[in-house]
Amino acid sequence: MTPTAAVTLNEAQRDCYQEIANVAMGQAADRLARLLDVYVELPIPRVNLIEATDLHMALQEARNDEGLSAVCQGFIGSGIAGEALLIFNDTSVQDLAGLLNYQGQRSPWTTEELLMDVSSLLTGACINGIGDQLGIHFNQGLPAIIGRGRNAEELLQSGPYPWHKTLAIEIHYSVEHMNIDCTLLLLFTEDSVPKLNKKIDFLLD
C-alpha cells in the first residue's frame, strides 16, 4: 500500500469548502422545504479535519435516550469518494412521518421508506450541489439504513470507515417551529482529500 499524502486544510480552503457546502445545503433544503411545505433553517456548515474519535463526539452530541437512525450513502467521481451519513433522532423521524402522512396523498409512509426517501432527497441534492460547483459528476450508491433506534457507538461500528483522519463536512438542518432536525455528515476518504484540495485551490486562484 502506498502511503497516503498528508491530509491538510488551510484557512482559505476551509472557507471555500464551507461556502460550497453552504450553497449545496441550500439547494437540498429548498427541495425538503417544497416537499414538506415548511421553512428549513440553515446554520453555517462546519468543515473540519476529523479523527475517528471526533466523529464519535459529534455523534454523541446528537445522541439522546431515544436513540438514532442513520442512513448512509456512498458517492464517487473523478477519483474522489466518500460516504454521506444522515442522522436523525427518533423524535424527528416520528414528527417527519406525522407531517408527511398528514398531507395524506398516499398510503402511510413506513419508517424505512421515509428514511430512505428523505435521505435520497437531502443527500442526493447536497452531493450534486457540491459536485456541480467543483466540476465533478458524482455517482451515488443506494442509501442503506445503518442504525434504527441504535445508539451512537453501534452506529459508528456499523459503518465501513477504514480511516484515521479525514475531511468532514457537517451540515445541520432543522425545520422551523417543529421538532424535526437532522445532521448530514459528508466524510471523504483520506486519499480523496488531496485531490479535492486541488479542485478547491483551483477555485481560489
Add this chain to the structure above:
Amino acid sequence: MTTRVLICDDSGFARKQMARALPEEWDKQILHAADGHEALEIIRAGYGDVVFLDLTMPGLDGYGVLETIRREDLPAMVIVVSGDIQPDAQDRVKKLGAMAFIKKPIDADKARAVLLEFGLLAGV
C-alpha cells in the same frame, strides 16, 4: 458616475466570486464587509450605493442588515445573494426591502441581468 458597491459575505471566497462576477466596464468602487455590523458602518458612511448581501452570516445576518437599513432609512439598494433559495427566504427578503434576489453560486450572467434590470448598467 462611479457607483459605490459593497459586497457583504462572511466567506472571503464568496466575496471574491462576487467581485469577479461584476461587469468590468461598470464604473464602480468596491468595498468588502465580512459581517452585518461592518456592512452597516460602511453603508452609514455612504459607501454602499449598491449592496450585494449574503443572508447566512455569524453575528448580524443579512435579515438584520435589511431590517436596520429600513429602520434607519439608509440609502442603499440591496441585492441579496444567497445559497438559501427556499421560496420563504426569497419572500422574506423582498418584504424587508431587498431589490432583488440572486441564487448562489453567483456568475457574471446573473449579475449582469440584475444590474441591467434595475438600470444600473445603463449605456453599456
